[in-house]
Amino acid sequence: MAKTPKTTILNPTADEAPGDRKALLNDSLRRRIVSMELAPGAVLDEVSLSEEFGLSRPPVRELMRQLAAEGYIELEPNRPARVAAMGxxxxxxxxxxxxxxxxxxxxxxxxxxxxxxxxxxxxxxxxxxxxxxxxxxxxxxxxxxxxxxxxxxxxxxxxxxxxxxxxxxxxxxxxxxxxxxxxxxxxxxxxxxxxxxxxxxxxxxxxxxxxxxxxxxxxxxxxxxxxxxxxxxxxxxxxxxx
Missing domain, CATH: 1.20.120.530 (GntR ligand-binding domain-like)
Known part of the structure; x- marks a missing residue:
């Protein structure tokens, strides 16, 4: 089976405002989930995402809650965020x-x-x-x-x-x-x-x-x-x- 093509995501730079980097993370996660680059059930590492996009933890958590409300990811108490399952x-x-x-x-x-x-x-x-x-x-x-x-x-x-x-x-x-x-x-x-x-x-x-x-x-x-x-x-x- 052919490998899924990866989406092209621009790397955030230090010159970008936090709001721009958050928008970039938002777009990136949506595309990675829909394209199956992030598989159903995959764990989302909040720390890694914060570092990758140059953001502090609070805006990443806020975005996670938004994506969970829309159905992209699943949030449970005392468990890491996961991509929404498919069964x-x-x-x-x-x-x-x-x-x-x-x-x-x-x-x-x-x-x-x-x-x-x-x-x-x-x-x-x-x-x-x-x-x-x-x-x-x-x-x-x-x-x-x-x-x-x-x-x-x-x-x-x-x-x-x-x-x-x-x-x-x-x-x-x-x-x-x-x-x-x-x-x-x-x-x-x-x-x-x-x-x-x-x-x-x-x-x-x-x-x-x-x-x-x-x-x-x-x-x-x-x-x-x-x-x-x-x-x-x-x-x-x-x-x-x-």
Whole structure:
């Protein structure tokens, strides 16, 4: 199995303000977790992270609490922070919830998106296209998730966003799992279809077609769900596909 490509993280310098170094740590940890560079269940060494990013312990702890609230890591009393685990129950809940949340956020985005929301969505889609053209697996997964995150923001519903953020963490990690396999002709065709569906979703949101946008994102989910389930679930393990 091919080794997961590592994300490129700029090293913090002494000239950067603590706030900048904290933002850099925040971005680094999110990408390392979603890209599976930090595996599910891996221990996060607070001291090492403080030294790597030139930060004192309090801002690192504060960031850890924020990441735990979003579902990236797990914090327990008297135990070191760990990357959020992935197991059977995680996969089961993911496949049950994903279509519900993607359809709900996309439907609402078509009703509520502003011009600025749509422009951000288009900019993310350009980055997604570039990642595919460059065969950059990490960026491909990251910008696919960012695309759906932007849709969630455009939905304008604060009740859905925490669930969407949590969903996207594991969608990204599952994506990194099955994208490690060699890209077959069928997979390449699927990626091209995904790009086209993204464009169609943007168009539906832009013309305020909530029903059409919902149908498109449901088809978009169907495109990837079966391959993900086949790749990560051992034969005979019953995981509902949603």
């Amino acid at each position: 059977y129950e995680t996969l089961r809940n993911f496949f049950l919830a994903a279509p519900l949340i993607y359809v709900a956020t996309t439907h609402l985005a078509a009703e509520n998106a502003t011009r600025a929301d749509i422009e951000r969505l288009k900019a993310t889609q350009l980055r997604f296209r570039a990642a595919i053209a460059e065969n950059n697996t990490v960026d491909r997964v990251f910008y696919n998730d960012q695309f759906h995150h932007e849709i969630g923001l455009a939905s304008g519903n604060p009740y859905l966003m925490p669930s969407l953020r949590r969903l996207l963490i594991d969608h990204g990690r599952l994506g990194m799992t099955f994208y490690r396999a060699p890209v077959s002709a069928e997979a390449a065709e699927g990626l091209e279809t995904a790009v086209i569906q993204h464009d169609q979703i943007i168009e539906a949101i832009e013309r305020r077609d909530a029903v059409g946008a919902s149908d498109l994102v449901r088809a978009h989910w169907d495109l990837s769900r079966k391959r993900m389930a086949d790749f990560v679930a051992p034969q005979g393990l019953d995981i509902p596909l949603g």
